[in-house]
Amino acid sequence: MLTHQFNPYSACTSILVGKNASADGSTMIGRNEDSRAAWAKKFVIHPHTEFDAPQTFKSQDADHPFSMTLPKIRAKYTATPEWTPKYGLFEEDGINEYGVAMSATESAYCNPRVLAADPYVQNGIGEEAMVTVTLPYIHSAREGVERLGQIIEEHGTYETNGILFSDADEVWYMETGAGHYWVAQRIPDDAYAVVANQLAIQEIDLTDHDNYMYAKGIRNFVLDNQLASMDNGLNFREVFGTADLSDLHYNTPRVWYGQKYFTPNVDQQPESFDLPFIQRASGLIHIDEVQHYLASHYEGTPFDPVGSGTDAEKHTYRPISLAKTQESHVLQLREDLPVATRGIHWLAMGVAAESVYVPFYAGADDTPAAYQVATEKFDPTSAYWIFKHVGVLVDAHYHELHGDLQTVQKDLAVALGHHLIVTDHEVAALTGDQLTTKLTQANQKAADIAINAMQALAADLITKSTDMSPLNYNTDLNL
Known part of the structure; x- marks a missing residue:
């Protein structure tokens, strides 16, 4: 993996939990939306709408004028848009009327070698539009990956991102790489994953279509541009991702702390490029434990910014919960419940460590x-x-x-x-x-x-x- 120019102002932390890894059979996806310390968010519910003709989405981001045609039927969905659409909608997270959840995005970096072969597309899709043009039009997590993947292949993207999808049965994590390529992996039902601003997906089994999806032509792209031999398959993290000093202080410690919290018996180090993407917990995971992780800041270690470590230790690693969090959410889809009551949009406005996760039924038709x-x-x-x-x-x-x-x-x-x-x-x-x-x-x-x-x-x-x-x-x- 190669290095990148580090940008400290676009960052999130994500968690995904399979249904058999959770205490109550729920699937759960969650993320901290980290950008600016004072950048207000709304919580809204868009109604089910049927238009007479297909609609056109046009981004309000002047630097990235993405546009595309949308279907005539738009499902009801929850979302957390920004206080102003000037720089884009950034609806970020929600659950639709079909019981499908989506969170976008986990910002990441693609290395220069890959970008040279397939540069970013400046009028392609980015984080600000992904929920808006995807979530209201999908009936399953798998369909969400397929739809967004098709958009990226057709229109391109101007940034590298991770996207979380779930329904009552499956949890998927999708990552984009370069201008038009992407992969996705289903989180095993008995597993969880935590992600922190790095491309995380490792080995892609190109023959296992039940658990992996990917862009058309990705194998030939890798081979034609001498990015990897593919003799041992495709390790997306190694081929498309980054690994440098900033990762070891900004990204990997958050993954280390999450795996230390849910799987305390593993012996791992915070500055490691070998932390696995897929991990198994030592016990079943409860909703409050997912929230605790997203609200954490290395408690119980010398690296806690408000703990008892030395000044150097307290400022060594970027914490999970920090002042620049706009909102934190956990999208919980509970098993064996009707779709109207299945989805709970847990939302903590502001900094999760200093806020409260409030449970909202996605089946409602309005927000407070x-x-x-x-x-x-x-x-x-x-x-x-x-x-x-x-x-x-x-x-x-x-x-x-x-x-x-x-x-x-x-x-x-x-x-x-x-x-x-x-x-x-x-x-x-x-x-x-x-x-x-x-x-x-x-x-x-x-x-x-x-x-x-x-x-x-x-x-x-x-x-x-x-x-x-x-x-x-x-x-x-x-x-």
């Missing part, structure tokens, strides 16, 4: 009003800014106030988990409009529980912080 407000500057009516506000207050006096935050986070995890269980029972016999209405009301209640608690916490933190000013002195109260 506070989640539809997203502005460039602080707005106390915006869910994004409400959660972000708490994080900023805690950061100002982290060690003094973090305990207050943890208490509220634990209380909310209990309250929201109970709310989900109760709602599941209440809607079990409902169908049609009655079910949709009840799920929409349940989502509003979940939002109210979380937002009210965080607003109350913010008030307490402000009150406590008033006596933490550097302009302070032990005054004589009798004077």
